[in-house]
Structure formats: structure tokens, C-alpha cells
Amino acid sequence: MKKNKYRWIASAILTLALVACAGPVIEAPTDQPVDSPPTEPAVVPTDTPPPTPASDPFPDPTLKIIGEEEIVFDWTNDRCQQENIPDLAARAFRDATGQVQLIISHAVNYRMLGPDLDNLKIDCNPIMISQHDPDPSRYTDAQWIAAPYTEDGQTIYALVHNEYQGHTHPGQCPQNDYFPCWDNSITLAVSTDVGQTYTEAMEPPSHLVARFPYPYKAGAGPEGFRAPSNIIKGIDDYYYSFFNVSEYGTQKQWVCLMRTDNLSAPDSWRFWDGTAFEGQFADPYVDEISDPEAHICPHIDQVGNTSESLSESITYNTYLNRYVLVGISADWLEDREVWGFYYSFSDDLVNWTHRKLLLETELPWTVESPGSDVSHLYPTLLDPDSESRNFETTDKTAYLYFTRNNFGHASLDRDLIRVPVEFFP
DSSP states (O other), X not given: OOSSOGGGGGGSOOOOOOOOOOOOXXXXXXXXXXXXXXXXXXXXXXXXXXXXXXXXXXSSOEEEEOSOOEEEEOHHHHOSSTTOOOOSOOEEEEOTTSOEEEEXXXXXXXXXXXXXTTEEEEEEEEEXXXXXXXXXXXXXXXXXXXXXXXXXXXXXXXXXXXXXXGGGSTTSOTTOOTGGGEEEEEXXXXXXXXXXXXXXXXXXXXXXXXXXSSOOOTTSOSEEEEOOOOOEEOTTSOEEEEXXXXXXXXXXXXXXXXXXXXXXXXXXXXXXXXXXXXXXXXXTXXXXXXXXXXXXXOOGGGGSOOTTTOOSEEEEETTTTEEEEEEEEEEEETTEEEEEEEXXXXXXXXXXXXXXXXXXXXXXXTSSOTTTSOEEEEEEEEOTTOOSTTOOEEOSXXXXXXXXXXXXXXXXXXXXXXXXXXXXX
């Protein structure tokens, strides 16, 4: 993703009002964690959801950092090539052989392999290489694997963050600049060889999952649907994912929620339209669109307090019996605006508690010199104890993973860091 100029993000207006809204009850994911890391080669998710308590024993829980940072991926020593960088939130799953795979996502995508999350090493065989297609209607320009999910560890479906970077293609960007010509969409990829390689799930552009119902236009960016969260499965057998929206032409930001009951079908995803999951995405190059606004998902903020950018990580916490959303945001604390990593709780994925600060930290748009100062991005929760094949659950303790830009966002020197966290009642 872009290596500098992130200050535009700070201009997004934070939505702070809590608006009550009734939504569907989305049960907990079908997987449960155990108290210690799995010892069998392959962990098969269970079919029984975590029990729901008769009353809420934790009315105001908190999440806190309880230990020191450790490096998971050290760019200086571990990289396979210069642009082998952790440029999206870390995602992991257990494959059919019992190995854990953690995706190091960028335009050339790699994976780390090991017996568990505590013992991973980089594999220098790329799992997906971007096509850099100059045709914006094919959605195969710069491709980040953003959200893998597998039921059996053999076949892995993955939501892909696709960037059309007009400034890299002759004649597609008169401004000759990244942001005005940055058009984002979400597509679907699949691996049928235990995660060794990924390709488009259907012939482009049929692999498209979500985008704005407007064609690419130089100068309208940065815009689009981008950076989906990990996928989480509910007991209703639907798969859910949050994603960030940058509005076409205005760059106003918010967060949307979508779901599907068929991971293999890119066009089966429906977004929450404010009352139900009935919103349908549209492809402006293929579909006849009479009402573009009908194909744009509304703010999930309208029914909560997650702010425009809290969307990186969603897990079900079996200690608290509720969902936990983690991401980047800001809030007014002690009479000042505080940026950093925040979290929020929900019983149904739609209505959320007011976000709480987990870690105040420098971001590329809050530092004095974004091109050189240390900053951080992409927070996500991963629990080595999770019994879920896709690490959808956390218990009382877990790890917060994030990317550290060691010499500013203009540098490729980025490490994947993790720090232990704990939930308190």
C-alpha cells in the first residue's frame, strides 16, 4: 500500500454518537479455543458454539497489554526480497498437514510456516504474484491476500485487497500521483494445494466481490472498498467480514459489514444495509446500474461506535462470550485527540460498545515526519490456543500483532511485531 502521504486519513470525521438499532442476533463462531496449544497435527473445528451465560458477568471488560514486544518477522534478516513486507494485518490458519500458515501480504505475497504461531519461519516461495493488469475492469492489478479461510486446510478461499494503481499505467493518471488514481476493490482468490499457490477464484472479472458502483476515474481517489478484516464464521453458517470504505470523490471513510453462505461464490456476498444483509454489490463495467446508491453499504457506525477505521480484526472471545473488533481509530481522551489501536465489543456483530484504547501509538499520519519516523499499522488479535482452524477465537489471553515501520512509511524496513494481551472483567 502507499508508502507515504497518509495524512489525508486523519481528516475523516470520527463518528462518536451511539445510535441504538435492532439487528439480527449473530451467534458465536462454531470453533472454541482450548487452554493450551494443540498437540495433534491437524485441529478439526468443533460444531458446538460456546455457551451463552444466563447473565452478563463482565459488564465492562477491558483489554490490556501484559508483556514485552517480540519480533515475528524481521525484514532485515527474514525477507525473501526487498518488497517482502507485512503490509496488511496478519492472517493465519492451520492447514491439512497440521502446519500453521501466516500470510505476509503485499503485491507479492508470501507465507510463514511452522508447527504453531510461536514457531514460524518465512517460506521464500511466493504464494501469489500480482498481475499488474492495466485494465481497471479486470480487478487484477496489485493484489494483497487479505483474508484467507479454510474448512479443511486443503482448499483455502481468500478475500483479496485489489488496488488499481492508475499512476503506474501509461495514460491512466494525468495527475501522475498515487492517491488521486488509487481505486480499491475486494476480489476472491482460491488455493487448492494447501496454500502453496493462489489464483483468482473465477475468471476475471467474475472474481469480484465488492467495489463502488462507479468505474475508475483518475482524480476520484483514493476511493473504494478495501482492506477486509479476517473472515469469521457464525453458528448460522454465514461467513462475515468487515471492510473499509473510502468514498468515491470525497474520500470520507467508514466501515461496512458483509456476509456470505458460500465462500466459493464471489457474487454471493451481501452487505448490511441498516436493517438486514440484503445489500448487493454491483460491477459498473458489467451490470446495468439504475441506482448506484443502492449498491453502497452504509456505515456500521450508524449502529455503534467503531469509528471509520476500526476494522482490522474480528474474533469471538470465549472468556467474555462476545465478539471483539480491533483496529485503528482515535477518540477524545483527557481533552485531547488520541490515535492508536482500539477495541470494541458486540453480541451480534452489528451493535458495538464505544471503542476503548488499547495502545496509543504513532501512525504514519500522526508522526512529525511520516517519511522517516517510526510508526505502526495493522493491529490484529491472534491466539495460539485457539482451536479454530482459522484462529477465529480468543480466550482470556492472546497476542496483538501489528506492523512496525522502522524508518517511516516511505521505507520498506517493516517488521511484524506481537505483544501479549489479556482480557479483564
